[in-house]
Amino acid sequence: MNSELLLNKIIELSQLFDAFNKSSFSKNYKGLGINEVHAIDYIGDTKNPNVTKITEFLKITKGGVTKITKKLMDKSYIESYQIEGNKKEKYFKLTEEGRKIFLKHKLIHEESVNRDKLIFDKFDDYENKIISRFLDELIDDYKDKLSNL
Numbered sequence: 001m002n003s004e005l006l007l008n009k010i011i012e013l014s015q016l017f018d019a020f021n022k023s024s025f026s027k028n029y030k031g032l033g034i035n036e037v038h039a040i041d042y043i044g045d046t047k048n049p050n051v052t053k054i055t056e057f058l059k060i061t062k063g064g065v066t067k068i069t070k071k072l073m074d075k076s077y078i079e080s081y082q083i084e085g086n087k088k089e090k091y092f093k094l095t096e097e098g099r100k101i102f103l104k105h106k107l108i109h110e111e112s113v114n115r116d117k118l119i120f121d122k123f124d125d126y127e128n129k130i131i132s133r134f135l136d137e138l139i140d141d142y143k144d145k146l147s148n149l
Helices: 003-028 034-045 051-058 062-074 096-122 125-147
Strands: 078-083 086-094
Touching: 003 096, 034 051, 034 062, 034 078, 034 086, 034 096, 051 062, 062 078, 086 096
Parallel strands: none
Antiparallel strands: 078 086
16 A cells, blocks of 8 residues: 555544544534643643633633633632632632533543544454554654644
């Protein structure tokens, strides 16, 4: 099999993966963006999450996180609080509605992992090691390309 055919298969897989995730996401999280759901997930899993911590997790600007947290507060998914003795810093926690999204996200993620890992059961250990090595090489290649932009 030639390299160009393999690259075309990777491109097709990427496009299908993206289309599936977008369709599934909009079906499950009406009115929420992907960064909003990931912010909810992070806030639910983190002790005293603040804008700085969320920024580092989502890898977007503080201004972007400020907009997301404002939207999530407006939609009543999160609320802010302060710790006694530190009136400068604002932290976030999930509301009851936010907790529902948090738990739904965990369940959907678990179901998708259980469903998708069945693909690897079609291959033996040797083949899975080759697949893993290939994916590691591909990941490293894209990290290098991104760092050189």
